[in-house]
Amino acid sequence: MTESKVEKRRFAMTRRRLILGGSLVGGALVVGYTATHPMQVAGAILQGGGSDPEPSVFGPFVRIGADDWVTVVNKHQEMGQGIHTALAAMVAEELDADWDRVRVVDARGNFRAYGPQLTAGSNSVASNWDTLRNAGAAARTMFVAAAAARWGVSPQSIAIRDSIVSHTGSGRSATFAELLTDASRQTPPQAPELKQPEDYRLIGTDRVRRKDTVPKITGGQVYTQDVDLPDMLVAMVAHSPRFGGKLARFDASDALKIPAVVDAFAIETGVAVVAENTFAARRGRDALRVEWDDSKAETRSTPELFRYYHEVAAGRTDIEPNVLETKGHPDAQFGSDVLEFTFDFPYLAHAPLEPMNCVAQIDGWDIKIMSGTQLVTLDQVHAARIGLTIPGKVDIEVLPAGGSFGRRGTATSDFVVECLRIARHTNGRPVKLIWTREDDMAGGFYRPMVHHRAWIELGPDGFPARWRHHVVSQEMVPIGGNFQNFEGITGSPYFVTASVVDGKIFSPSHPVQCGFWRSVGLSHTGMVMEHIIDQLARQARRDPADYRWALYQRAGAARHLAVLNELCLKSGWGSPIETGWARGMAITECFGTVVGQVAEVRIQEGRPVVRKVTAVVDCGIPISPDQIAAQMEGSIGFGLTAALYGAVTLKDGFVQETNFDSYPILRMNEMPTVETHIIRSANRPTGMGEPGVPPIAPAVANAMLILTGSPTTSLPILSGNALGNSNVSVRS
Amino acid sequence: MSYAIFVNGQIHHVEDDGQTPLLWVLRDTLKLTGTKYGCGVAQCGACTVHVDGQPMRSCTLPLEIVASSQITTIEAVEGAEAEAVRAAWLARDVPQCGFCQSGQIMCAVALLRTVGSPTDGDVDTAMSGNICRCATYNRIRAAIHDAAGTLRGQTT
Numbered sequence A: 001m002t003e004s005k006v007e008k009r010r011f012a013m014t015r016r017r018l019i020l021g022g023s024l025v026g027g028a029l030v031v032g033y034t035a036t037h038p039m040q041v042a043g044a045i046l047q048g049g050g051s052d053p054e055p056s057v058f059g060p061f062v063r064i065g066a067d068d069w070v071t072v073v074n075k076h077q078e079m080g081q082g083i084h085t086a087l088a089a090m091v092a093e094e095l096d097a098d099w100d101r102v103r104v105v106d107a108r109g110n111f112r113a114y115g116p117q118l119t120a121g122s123n124s125v126a127s128n129w130d131t132l133r134n135a136g137a138a139a140r141t142m143f144v145a146a147a148a149a150r151w152g153v154s155p156q157s158i159a160i161r162d163s164i165v166s167h168t169g170s171g172r173s174a175t176f177a178e179l180l181t182d183a184s185r186q187t188p189p190q191a192p193e194l195k196q197p198e199d200y201r202l203i204g205t206d207r208v209r210r211k212d213t214v215p216k217i218t219g220g221q222v223y224t225q226d227v228d229l230p231d232m233l234v235a236m237v238a239h240s241p242r243f244g245g246k247l248a249r250f251d252a253s254d255a256l257k258i259p260a261v262v263d264a265f266a267i268e269t270g271v272a273v274v275a276e277n278t279f280a281a282r283r284g285r286d287a288l289r290v291e292w293d294d295s296k297a298e299t300r301s302t303p304e305l306f307r308y309y310h311e312v313a314a315g316r317t318d319i320e321p322n323v324l325e326t327k328g329h330p331d332a333q334f335g336s337d338v339l340e341f342t343f344d345f346p347y348l349a350h351a352p353l354e355p356m357n358c359v360a361q362i363d364g365w366d367i368k369i370m371s372g373t374q375l376v377t378l379d380q381v382h383a384a385r386i387g388l389t390i391p392g393k394v395d396i397e398v399l400p401a402g403g404s405f406g407r408r409g410t411a412t413s414d415f416v417v418e419c420l421r422i423a424r425h426t427n428g429r430p431v432k433l434i435w436t437r438e439d440d441m442a443g444g445f446y447r448p449m450v451h452h453r454a455w456i457e458l459g460p461d462g463f464p465a466r467w468r469h470h471v472v473s474q475e476m477v478p479i480g481g482n483f484q485n486f487e488g489i490t491g492s493p494y495f496v497t498a499s500v501v502d503g504k505i506f507s508p509s510h511p512v513q514c515g516f517w518r519s520v521g522l523s524h525t526g527m528v529m530e531h532i533i534d535q536l537a538r539q540a541r542r543d544p545a546d547y548r549w550a551l552y553q554r555a556g557a558a559r560h561l562a563v564l565n566e567l568c569l570k571s572g573w574g575s576p577i578e579t580g581w582a583r584g585m586a587i588t589e590c591f592g593t594v595v596g597q598v599a600e601v602r603i604q605e606g607r608p609v610v611r612k613v614t615a616v617v618d619c620g621i622p623i624s625p626d627q628i629a630a631q632m633e634g635s636i637g638f639g640l641t642a643a644l645y646g647a648v649t650l651k652d653g654f655v656q657e658t659n660f661d662s663y664p665i666l667r668m669n670e671m672p673t674v675e676t677h678i679i680r681s682a683n684r685p686t687g688m689g690e691p692g693v694p695p696i697a698p699a700v701a702n703a704m705l706i707l708t709g710s711p712t713t714s715l716p717i718l719s720g721n722a723l724g725n726s727n728v729s730v731r732s
Numbered sequence B: 001m002s003y004a005i006f007v008n009g010q011i012h013h014v015e016d017d018g019q020t021p022l023l024w025v026l027r028d029t030l031k032l033t034g035t036k037y038g039c040g041v042a043q044c045g046a047c048t049v050h051v052d053g054q055p056m057r058s059c060t061l062p063l064e065i066v067a068s069s070q071i072t073t074i075e076a077v078e079g080a081e082a083e084a085v086r087a088a089w090l091a092r093d094v095p096q097c098g099f100c101q102s103g104q105i106m107c108a109v110a111l112l113r114t115v116g117s118p119t120d121g122d123v124d125t126a127m128s129g130n131i132c133r134c135a136t137y138n139r140i141r142a143a144i145h146d147a148a149g150t151l152r153g154q155t156t
């Protein structure tokens, strides 16, 4: 009851105010990234991000046509996570629409209509939950009022089911299409009544399925790679092979001799070759002779970088840490029985199957962009800056992305900006920038390299009494004091028994660009915290589930407890398992979603083999159980890839892993079976695109701890030598 | 140079360098963009097409080599196996981002044309060359078994 009152009040704000609120949020973000361009910031807020979208009386997110179909406008990036489905279900549920006649279209970039368009932090479900339910409920109210007026009956006696509006007493009924004109004359209600979760007919059922499967199984889905415009050129760029290298000079005479190569010129990020087709652009680029100025480039190798990070963690450099967690006297001396843990993590590339690309055209003041991109609003601002125009003149057609995992959402809009810089040279011809797989892998915006060092003292009860935790990692974005790399440590329930907590992060800076990688900070803190806790349980001679249970209990972590209980039940925790096999457990909270996983592991020829993962998730009200399971499966495959193989390493500054032969991705024969269990919940829903990733690495490491007695101190498990560490070896 | 190639049952005369990988001929010249570029070095399977009925990586097949072959792409693959595979893929909502799925489907159809009741081992062998970065593998496997079941039902 309380919840629905709060919601009503929130929606009682006028649409104008809602959108203004959005602009301020977007404005703040924009200011953080491009403080030197106040005019663009002002432009984004004042001019909006484009012209008005297709006008609809039902607001910017819902259109209903004479064909009786309901069209839901998805303002987010669909990159496989199924967000289009979840958003459409919110509208359809409140509207009581026939799900089989609901379609989803992707919104163009339009700040004024949709507010900020940023797909990040597994936030799209949570952030649209009020807006889209209200949009559906408002449209429903308008149809009810229209039918009541037409039939001369009270609105209370009108029902809607599967897009049919009916009057129970008289048996009269009408479709949305038949009532459309009357409904559009109604004033949209400011505070429509929302359903209670127990009344849901669609949300939470297996009927909520993807709307984009057919184009994806017929080859019909158009991704950025597939865009073909009249007169379009294709571009490739020779980038500096070292991060931070600058173009010294180049000779394009051989490149220009290749038929179909049109031009070659310097841009800020290297040398661009434009051609009439992709293969010619590729050959043209291969024929360039380029010299780079490496005076400011990163020329170190990965082992050297790790040695440097270890020095930083030990406080032997002038890098001042940022204090992110503290309890009691953080400077307290630790006793001699302190347990010490260290972990090293390499850079990780996102490696979406569609490498980075973008289509752009500059026509006077007008800029047109077609691309799969997570941070549309930010791209508009950056594009306007490059094209010397205002964000309102930047039209972005957001295409589905062939994966992204954070790569298509960078603070600098790197590949969009690069494409625009090329488009400035093509006299108004549209240009499609194509990155090869090698460009993509060596192109940065990686999950940072990370070093963790933790010192923990246990109390007489066997639980943590003092916990000191130092993290060394580059920032992913230049705002927030690197808190993103401490998420998962901050506020950990495992600190509940500690009287002293001292959590610090050191942020060295060097030219390798870093960015958000699926599950962000949890991609390493999840491993560290969950693998430490099993080692502490071992030290205290307690079962890891038991040990967690006691800590969650004391911390009042009710959702963790519920996940743990269900996980023990469903995974057969504690029951016998065949010789040579072991179960490992991990539970993490990522972007508000709590996930627990138990992995069944054995060691074969020195390699861990994972045959099955039992997963339990609390993501609030489950919208699409099928897609929650899909994201769990995908996240486990993604996280296991990183745990076993994932590493981008440098040798004298050169990226060593540039294609799938050296950066292996988990394949069909290595994929464990996955069983997903969803906790029943009436809480507001939270996201599912990322939270399934963090637990798998520690779950596997914890099982290996049982099998080998040795902790895992760095990832990936299978190629520790590439990192220059001697402490990674799998014992069988 | 001019080459005559047979794609999806039609003959096309293309003016291209003989070294041009078939992938780019399909995508750029013939505008058949259902076949994807993922790695360019026969590592991911996103570019899989049927060449004389065999699943092949079009990214490493030069135009001059395939000029006399029958090529089929995702846009035109048909027959009982293709229908059964698509129906199974749809019933399980296999794709996430979808970018690998053309290649997955081309490999799955080729598998079912040669092995009526594939074991998990057969599926591993036929499909392990195809990367799915979204890790839809379990659904792919289940859908292949579903499709095989459908096809068996049709023949008995």
Ligand code: FES
Binding pocket: B036, B037, B038, B039, B040, B041, B042, B043, B044, B045, B046, B047, B048, B057, B058, B059, B060
């Ligand atoms: S693009 Fe041909 S196998 Fe990857």
Ligand code: FES
Binding pocket: A080, A353, A402, A403, B095, B096, B097, B098, B099, B100, B101, B131, B132, B133, B134, B135, B136
């Ligand atoms: S569905 Fe995304 S790569 Fe397979």
